Amino acid sequence: MKLKYIIFFFLIAIKLFSQKQVEVFFDFNKDFPNTSSILQINEWIAKNKNVEITKLIGYCDSIDSKNYNKKLAERRIESTQMLLEKSGLKFNKKLEKIAFGKDFKQYKVQSENRKVTIFYVELETESVKSELTRKIKNAKIGEHITLPNIYFFNNSARIVPKSDPTLIDLRCAME
Structure with a gap:
């Protein structure tokens, strides 16, 4: 007590x-x-x-x-x-x-x-973790992760700007 x-x-x-x-x-x-x-x-x-x-x-x-x-x-x-x-x-x-x-x-x-x-x-900031972040954190070595909403210009390596949110999410998860 x-x-x-x-x-x-x-x-x-x-x-x-x-x-x-x-x-x-x-x-x-x-x-x-x-x-x-x-x-x-x-x-x-x-x-x-x-x-x-x-x-x-x-x-x-x-x-x-x-x-x-x-x-x-x-x-x-x-x-x-x-x-x-x-x-x-x-x-x-x-x-x-x-x-x-x-x-x-x-x-x-x-x-x-x-x-x-x-x-x-x-004040404490609440970190909002995305689904992609959870997938990356829980992934095991050798496991494949699919990145949703990644678009390319006509069979090139250039990424379409509407893919930016997913790429930003990926960068945050990798930090």
Whole structure:
């Protein structure tokens, strides 16, 4: 019984630590990301299309009042979420949005405090194996495999373009 609990908590710990994060920075008193952060986040989005956003945490620097900074952090979270939604990223149904304002351990450099931290998990991609892939994987040495839908131009070695899907499938199976 103890072993089951240990395995259960181990799996939960793995799930918690599998979350990754990226930071988006803002200029003073602005609720839209600065130019360098927009470039960085666009590059990140291009590389990470298969992720799910789980949490957004907004921060501000120590200038201005506590309430103003909390509202500014909320606006920064909203603008970041809007930017991510427009790019087509998925959000967790239980998305957490936390606005700290200036109630957190501040960095000495104020510009490092003006940010939104995006927490995300990578989604598992389901590999769809075709019938041809299964045939190749299960084939024994010396066994013949028939390639369906391979067409040639008039008794030549040139392949007709409509054969491309089968050839692509074959290439994927051989990798």
